[in-house]
Amino acid sequence: MTDDTLEMTEKPRSQWLDVWDQFRTHKGAVLGLGFLISITLFCTVGPLIWDVDAGKLNIRNKNIRPIYMALFDSGAKVSWGNPMGSDNLGRDIMANIMQGGRISLAVGWTAMILALLIGTTVGVLSGYFKRLDGLLMRFTDLVLALPLLPLLLVMMLLFRDPLRSTFGPEQGIFILIVTGIGITSWMQTARIVRGDVMALKEREFVLAARSIGTPARRMITRHLLPNVMSPIMVSATLGLATAIITESALSFLGLGFPSDFPTWGKILFDSVDRMTSFPERVIWPGLAISLTVLSVNYIGDGLRDALDPRIRGL
Amino acid sequence: MNMKTALMGAVAGLAFAPMAYADGHEGERGRDGELKIIYWQAPSILNPYLSGGTKDLESASMVVEPLARYNDTGALVPYLAAEIPTVSNGGVSEDLTSITWKLKEGLLWSDGTAVTSADVAFTAQYCMDPEGGCAQASKFDGVQSVEAIDDLTVKVTFDSPKPNPYGPFAGAQSPIIQAAQFANCLGAKAPECTDANFGPIGTGPFVVTDFRTNDVIQMAANENFRVAGQPAFATVTFKGGGDATAAGRAVMETGEFDYAWNMQLAPDVLAAMADGGVGTPISAFGTLVERLEMNLTNPSSDLPEGERGTVAHPHPFLSEFDVRHALSMAIDRELLVEVGYGQAGRPTCNLVPGPEIYASTDNTGCLTQDIEGAKALLEGAGWVDSNGDGVREKDGVELRILYQTSTNAVRQDFQALIKEWWGEIGVETELRNLDASVFFGGDPGSPDTFQKFYADVEMYANNFDGTDPQAYLAAYRCGGEPKPSSQWQGENINRFCDPAYDALIDELGATADIGKRGDLMREMNNMLTRDTMTIVPLVDRGRVSAKANTLGGVVLNTWDSELWNVADWYRIGE
Numbered sequence: 001m002t003d004d005t006l007e008m009t010e011k012p013r014s015q016w017l018d019v020w021d022q023f024r025t026h027k028g029a030v031l032g033l034g035f036l037i038s039i040t041l042f043c044t045v046g047p048l049i050w051d052v053d054a055g056k057l058n059i060r061n062k063n064i065r066p067i068y069m070a071l072f073d074s075g076a077k078v079s080w081g082n083p084m085g086s087d088n089l090g091r092d093i094m095a096n097i098m099q100g101g102r103i104s105l106a107v108g109w110t111a112m113i114l115a116l117l118i119g120t121t122v123g124v125l126s127g128y129f130k131r132l133d134g135l136l137m138r139f140t141d142l143v144l145a146l147p148l149l150p151l152l153l154v155m156m157l158l159f160r161d162p163l164r165s166t167f168g169p170e171q172g173i174f175i176l177i178v179t180g181i182g183i184t185s186w187m188q189t190a191r192i193v194r195g196d197v198m199a200l201k202e203r204e205f206v207l208a209a210r211s212i213g214t215p216a217r218r219m220i221t222r223h224l225l226p227n228v229m230s231p232i233m234v235s236a237t238l239g240l241a242t243a244i245i246t247e248s249a250l251s252f253l254g255l256g257f258p259s260d261f262p263t264w265g266k267i268l269f270d271s272v273d274r275m276t277s278f279p280e281r282v283i284w285p286g287l288a289i290s291l292t293v294l295s296v297n298y299i300g301d302g303l304r305d306a307l308d309p310r311i312r313g314l
Numbered sequence: 315m316n317m318k319t320a321l322m323g324a325v326a327g328l329a330f331a332p333m334a335y336a337d338g339h340e341g342e343r344g345r346d347g348e349l350k351i352i353y354w355q356a357p358s359i360l361n362p363y364l365s366g367g368t369k370d371l372e373s374a375s376m377v378v379e380p381l382a383r384y385n386d387t388g389a390l391v392p393y394l395a396a397e398i399p400t401v402s403n404g405g406v407s408e409d410l411t412s413i414t415w416k417l418k419e420g421l422l423w424s425d426g427t428a429v430t431s432a433d434v435a436f437t438a439q440y441c442m443d444p445e446g447g448c449a450q451a452s453k454f455d456g457v458q459s460v461e462a463i464d465d466l467t468v469k470v471t472f473d474s475p476k477p478n479p480y481g482p483f484a485g486a487q488s489p490i491i492q493a494a495q496f497a498n499c500l501g502a503k504a505p506e507c508t509d510a511n512f513g514p515i516g517t518g519p520f521v522v523t524d525f526r527t528n529d530v531i532q533m534a535a536n537e538n539f540r541v542a543g544q545p546a547f548a549t550v551t552f553k554g555g556g557d558a559t560a561a562g563r564a565v566m567e568t569g570e571f572d573y574a575w576n577m578q579l580a581p582d583v584l585a586a587m588a589d590g591g592v593g594t595p596i597s598a599f600g601t602l603v604e605r606l607e608m609n610l611t612n613p614s615s616d617l618p619e620g621e622r623g624t625v626a627h628p629h630p631f632l633s634e635f636d637v638r639h640a641l642s643m644a645i646d647r648e649l650l651v652e653v654g655y656g657q658a659g660r661p662t663c664n665l666v667p668g669p670e671i672y673a674s675t676d677n678t679g680c681l682t683q684d685i686e687g688a689k690a691l692l693e694g695a696g697w698v699d700s701n702g703d704g705v706r707e708k709d710g711v712e713l714r715i716l717y718q719t720s721t722n723a724v725r726q727d728f729q730a731l732i733k734e735w736w737g738e739i740g741v742e743t744e745l746r747n748l749d750a751s752v753f754f755g756g757d758p759g760s761p762d763t764f765q766k767f768y769a770d771v772e773m774y775a776n777n778f779d780g781t782d783p784q785a786y787l788a789a790y791r792c793g794g795e796p797k798p799s800s801q802w803q804g805e806n807i808n809r810f811c812d813p814a815y816d817a818l819i820d821e822l823g824a825t826a827d828i829g830k831r832g833d834l835m836r837e838m839n840n841m842l843t844r845d846t847m848t849i850v851p852l853v854d855r856g857r858v859s860a861k862a863n864t865l866g867g868v869v870l871n872t873w874d875s876e877l878w879n880v881a882d883w884y885r886i887g888e
Contacts, residue, residue, distance in 0.1 A: 057734045059649060089653065089727055153752075157761060161615040169744050258745045259726040260733060273580060273723055 022306040029302020032295030039292055043101035054099040055260055058090035066093075066280045085280055087271070097284055100262040104244050104289070107178055107263070111243035114182030116189060116236050123193025124220055124228075128201065137194070144187045152180045152250065173257050177250060181243050189235040196228045230304040237300030241293035248289070264289050344535045344548030346885035349865075351877075352571040354561040356528040356554025361511040362489060363441050364504060366449040371486045372575070373531060373552055375875035378489035378516035381415050381434070382480070384873035386598060388669020388781045390480060394418060394429065394490060394517060396466075399479075401826055410475035410826050415483065417466040422538040423492050424521045431462035436493035438470075438482060445501035453481045453488045477826045478782045485780070486875035490517070519545040519881035529554060539881065546867075546884035559583070565860040566593035572862040575876055581656025584858065593863055597657045599856040600872035601668055602777040604659075604728075606850040608632050608641075611809045613716070613768045620798050623767055625809050630711045632770055636695035637713070638847035641771075643691065644735040646683035651853055653731065654724040662854035666783045666839045669873060671828060674836040677844045680851075688739045699740055706740040713741040718762075718769040720750040725773060728852070758802040765796035767807060775855060781873050784831075787838045788819045790848075808848045815841055 023029055061079065064086040069076040078085075084094040126136035155176060163172035200206060200223075209223055248265015250256040257263060264285045271281035357373040359365050381395040390398045396416045399405020406413050421429035438460035441448035448454075458473045460482070470482055482488055492515045499507035513522040517540070520533040531552040535545050553571070556564075561574040567590030577584060577595060584595050612627035621627060631637050647661030663680040666672055692698075697706040697713060706713045715736065719725045726747055733743040746769065748762045754774075761768050778786035789805035792813070796804035815838065822834045842849050859876060861868045867882040 055730070057730060059653070059731075089730055091730075161761075165615060259747045260730055260745050270723065270726070274582070277582070277586075 019306045023302050026298075026302035026305055028298040029305075032298030032302070035291060035295040036299065039101065039288065039295075040105065043098050043105060046098040047095065047102075050094060050098065052092045052095040054091065054095040054262055056091065058086070060090065061086050062088055062090040063278070064090075065278070069280075084284060085278070087281060088274065093267075093281065093284065096262045096267055097264070097288060100264045100267050100285065101288060103174075103257065103261070104247060104264040105292070107174070107181070107247045108240045108244040108292075110178045111181035111185070111247075112236055112239040114178060115186040115239050115243075116232065117186075118183065119186035119189025119235070120193055120225075120228075120232055122186065123190040124197055124224065126190070127194040127197025128216065128220060128224065133194075136190075140187045140190050143184065146184060148180070148184045148246065151184060152177075155180055169258060170261060177247060177256060180250075181246050185239055185242055185246075189232065189239070192231045192235060193228050196231055197224055200224055200227055229307050233300050233303045233307065237296045240296045244289060244293060340543055341546065341884075343537075343539070343543055343545065346546040347548055349547040349550045349573075349880075349883065350553070350571045351550065351573045351575075352553045352556070352561045352564055353575045354554075354556045354558050357531060357552070358528050359511050360514055360522065360525065360531075361491070361504075362487060363446075363448050363450055363491070364511060369554065369575075372875040372877050373554075374489070374514070375486045375518070375877050376520045376533065376550065376552075376880050377518045377522060378491060378514050379518045380485055380489045381417070381483040382485075383875075383878050384485055384669075384781055384871070385878075386869050386871045386873070387671075388873045389671060390484060392418075394421060400828075406479055406826070410477060410479065411473075412469055412471045413476075413479040414463070414467060414469045417468075418540065419466065421517060421540055423515050423517060424536045424538055425492075425515050426538055427492075427494065429490070429517060430465045431468040432465075433490055433493045434468040434483065435460050435462045436496070437488075437490050440491065440496055440500060440504070441488075443501040443504075446504050448504075450487045453485075455481065457482060475824075477823065477831070478784065485873075486878070492516075520550055523549075541881060544881040546882075562587045562595075562860055563590075565862055566590045566595070569593065569862060572865045573868070574860040577858040577860055579858075581652075581654075581658070584656065584658075587860075591863075593860050595657055595858050595860050596868065596870050597856045597858045598870035598872050599660065599668060599854050600777060601666065601783070602775050602855040603662060603665060603667055603851050604773065604775040604853040604855055605665070606641075606732075606852060607764075607767070607772050607774075607807050608638050608848055608850065609767050609770050609772075609808065610848065611767075613770060615768070623809075624797050625795065625811070629770070631697075631708075631713060634695065635847065636691050637697070638850070640688040640691045640739060641715075641736065641741065642680050642847050642850045643684045643688040644739045644741075645680075645732060645850075645852065646735065647681060647852055648683075650728055650731060653727055655853060655855060658856050658858045659853040660856070662851050663843055664839055664854075665843050665849050665851055666778075666787070666835060667851075667854040669781050671832050672781075672783060672835045672839075674839045677840055679844060683735070685735065685738055692739060697740075704737075704740065705742045715741060715743045715771055716746060716769040717743050717771045717773070718746040718748060718753075719773040720753040721747045722750065728773065756803065763802065765802050765804065765807065767796070772807075773852075783835055784822055787822070787835060787842075790838075790842060791816050791819055810842065810846070810848045812841070812846075 061082065063077065064079050064082045065076045066085040067078050067080065067083045070078045082092050082094070084097070086092055122136050122140065126133045159176060160172065163176055166172065167175060206223055209219060244264070247256060247263060248268065251263055251266040251269065257266070267285040268282055268289070271278065275282050353369050353373065355367070355369040357369045359370050360374045360377060362371050362374045379393050382390045382392050382398055385391045392398055394417055396418050397403065399413050399415060401408065415434070417429060417431060423429055438454060438457065440446065441450055442454050442457065456472045456474060456476060458471045460468060460470050462468050472479065483490065495510050495515050496507065499510055512525040519536055519539050521536045522531060523534050524532040533550040533552065535548050539545065558576065558578050562577050562579060562584065564571045565574040566587040569592035588595055610629055610633055611623050611625055612629050613623045615622065617627060651659040651661055661681050663677045664674050666674070692706055697708045699706045701707070717729060717733070719729060729745045729747070733745060736743050752760055752762050753764055756763055756765060764772055764774055790810045791806065792811035794804050794806035795809040796802040796807070818834055818838050822831065825831050825834060843851060857870065857872050859870055864886050866884045866886045867879065869879055870876060871878050
């Protein structure tokens with residue numbers, strides 16, 4: 001008897017533990033999470049250990065090849081001072097990739113969170129409140145039709161100088177770019193969330209909740225949001241990827257950060273001219289961008305499975 | 315027969331000592347077989363009066379010739395004319411309103427008929443026809459009449475004094491065409507004369523045998539060419555199309571072609587091709603100068619729109635000569651050339667780097683970098699870093715510079731280097747790069763144009779058309795600056811203003827003597843650069859072409875067609 005009681009009350013598992021268990025079964029997601037953590041550590045803690053100024057020019061040490069080149073070509077110009085080589089002005093590539101990663105990741109995450117907040121809010125509101133639906137969805141259509149590039153040009157024109165004098169050149173541009181990307185990429189999320197909310201609204205558990213007088217605010221936070229978590233997660237991962245790539249494209253067009261402010265996208269674009277002689281200069285930032293995007297996508301996939309009670313088998 | 319044998323012997327002799335004989339290379343016409351030229355933009359017409367494209371002008375320059383051409387130093391040399399008319403030899407009237415050209419005697423068109431002054435007068439009539447839409451009409455600006463005095467003399471009269479009367483009939487843009495061939499092609503009918511436009515009869519070293527639009531031109535030596543023994547090549551294949559990289563490879567790596575035009579390639583790419591060993595890049599310098607422009611007015615965004623960047627507010631620190639001078643001293647121009655242009659650039663301190671007759675030679679002070687000197691200069695002028703943040707200040711004004719340019723890989727490399735040097739002398743620099751179409755777009759509504767100059771320093775390249783920099787230098791007159799009342803148009807980008815300079819502009823406009831003009835222009839050039847550091851020149855950017863190692867006689871010329879002396883080209887013996 002005592003044995004039976006013990007067995008029944010043995011494991012008071014929390015929901016998040018279950019989620020984690022389910023998440024762990026998704027190999028890609030675990031690998032992705034591992035990579036994301038290590039690249040984040042590389043970019044944040046890395047510069048503390050690898051103490052080289054990314055912008056420091058050293059023209060005598062230009063065009064150094066990465067250290068592994070010595071394996072294939074004994075005559076290659078390599079140096080332990082620049083393990084990943086240096087660029088055509090002698091800037092250390094490893095320091096640049098660390099510094100660039102900080103910016104790229106920061107832009108990606110911030111813009112993604114901003115887009116997610118706007119998208120979810122608009123989606124839930126228009127899905128739940130019929131009166132707002134027409135207005136908000138037409139507004140979404142309007143923003144969808146806005147081309148990002150001309151919009152950013154206009155934003156640059158109007159806000160660059162005030163932002164620069166208030167926050168300084170780098171912070172000002174950061175805010176501008178994050179806002180620009182954020183407010184032009186929330187629409188897909190909004191539409192998906194709206195669709196899901198509309199479907200959920202007709203379900204019995206919502207009807208039951210409403211019949212006991214749950215107010216709209218509680219309804220949304222307790223019953224609707226947890227159930228639309230998985231599409232939000234998926235669009236978040238896609239959003240992070242798009243944000244990193246958009247920032248790269250903008251930097252290339254001269255609309256982004258100042259030229260002495262490295263980001264992954266800018267390092268990549270700067271190196272394209274000499275791609276044939278120095279392939280490592282495009283391979284490293286290119287790999288960093290694609291692997292980050294890929295790992296975030298896998299994490300999103302794993303999270304969706306883990307968060308969905310039906311798949312979790314409970 | 316004996317003569318011919320002797321000549322053959324001379325040619326054979328070249329095989330043993332090609333370099334020693336390089337300049338004295340002679341022989342019979344057409345002895346060297348085929349010449350292959352590649353232009354990566356294909357010619358579409360051979361009538362220079364109907365096209366402004368360099369590819370068309372230069373391919374046509376092998377067939378039709380002007381009265382005089384500019385040589386590689388930018389000086390005029392007579393071609394069809396017997397000599398260059400000047401005031402001193404009586405060819406140009408004292409009041410500078412007319413110029414009289416005399417043709418060489420015995421000139422023949424490639425069809426065997428004689429060249430007369432009527433052909434010259436007809437050429438002017440052809441281009442000045444109001445219905446014709448002549449592409450070179452600017453060359454005939456201010457021409458009142460062109461009349462044939464006798465068979466070999468032609469007089470051009472202008473409606474006002476022209477200190478530089480060599481617009482019509484000089485240079486590749488203004489060659490003489492045959493009156494008989496183009497007689498029915500005047501005015502609106504000009505584009506309809508396909509045969510004439512695709513195969514003009516000329517006086518040049520070659521005649522067109524086959525013209526395929528936008529593809530290839532076949533030419534043969536002109537049997538009636540005025541110089542015996544020229545051209546050395548019997549035929550020419552002039553191939554058009556492709557890109558600079560492919561053209562460079564064809565000449566320098568595979569040797570399929572003898573000459574390739576305009577190698578716009580990065581220095582390391584060009585060097586890698588030259589390692590092919592079949593050809594070499596050659597370069598020559600024109601007037602394109604990459605420079606830093608110093609803003610003498612205050613671009614601060616705290617000023618209201620309409621006053622910002624205008625002469626009402628002088629710049630807080632760049633209006634001080636010592637600061638501008640120190641900024642220039644901190645720059646290592648040799649290194650900039652090495653990083654950005656290689657063979658296609660050379661360091662310069664001049665705004666007018668050529669032609670030789672106008673270029674200042676004693677303005678070389680900026681060529682050596684002097685970081686310590688720059689620091690001392692700022693120190694002496696009272697700019698010290700009293701609060702220890704690495705940036706010098708005086709009376710509460712800090713030396714913080716916003717430095718803008720267009721988006722371009724080489725320019726961003728320059729920005730990074732210059733920022734570093736300025737950092738060493740205690741000047742903090744913020745970099746900004748703008749899309750080229752916006753920066754050079756001239757839209758008065760945009761704050762990012764180079765004319766508006768809402769920055770402290772900006773960098774770009776500019777040059778002047780032709781060989782005479784008068785209009786170029788006259789742009790720096792007081793009041794010529796871009797400003798709200800002129801819709802931000804104007805060429806005095808720095809907002810430079812000096813009454814002494816304006817006096818020189820006026821004097822230049824009334825001076826015809828070449829030597830005196832040269833002195834005035836040098837003085838003006840020095841005033842803008844060395845004496846005030848308003849404009850800080852960095853790199854004189856040249857043109858690079860490629861030639862096969864076996865091709866001799868090539869002299870690259872940026873003032874006229876690159877093929878200006880194709881009659882002198884020859885094959886160096888293997």
